Amino acid sequence: MSTIDVDVRNTIHDLLCRFFLAFDEKDWVAMRATLADEVFIDYASSGREQPGAMTGDEFVGRRRGAVDELSKQHSFSNLLLSATDSGVHGRCNYLILRFATASNGAADSYHSCGSYEFVFQPVDASWRISSITQKALRSWGNRDLHGGSRN
Structure with a gap:
């Protein structure tokens, strides 16, 4: 593995910020712009x-269908990046807070934490996410709120 240029590191960090913020703001066009084809x-x-x-x-369609009715806040930390033959590999911790839009108690929330592993690849003159692996550590609350969760 080789070192990653500071500009590339900053660009990928910004890309992840835009990706997670797109969930929170339900900006599906912005989310699509962060992804490879x-x-x-x-x-x-x-x-x-x-x-x-x-x-x-x-x-984007699957994420939208699973969480569009929820208020969300995605946070990530401890981003580590490494250059590989296939692009840039990244790992970060996450905390996702999810709340029912008309919340009236703890049963109307579903939260989770863990880590993500990403692969980023150059596309045209920018970087895009080409692989996402979630490694869940723990979830708590009303699992039924998350349309992508298995019952």
């Missing part, structure tokens, strides 16, 4: 989607 996903550790590839549009 094909994205590998693995949400199996949280009991959700099994590993597989899909288009960036499909990814």
Whole structure:
């Protein structure tokens, strides 16, 4: 693994900020702009989607369908990046707070924490997310609020 240029590091950090903020603001156009045309996903550790590839549009459609009715706040920390032959690999911790839009108690929330692993690839003159693996540590609250969760 080789070192990563500071400009690339800053660009990828900004890309992740835009990706997570797009969830919170329900800005699906902005989310799509952060993704490669094909994205590998693995949400199996949280009991959700099994590993597989899909288009960036499909990814956005699935996320929108699973969480569009919730108020959310995504946070990430401890971002580590490393250059690989296939692009840039990243790992970060996450905390996701989710609340029912008409919240009236603790049963109207569903939160989770863990880590993500990403692969970023250059596309044209920018970077895009081409792989997302979630490694869930813990979730708590009303799981039924999250449309992407398995019952």
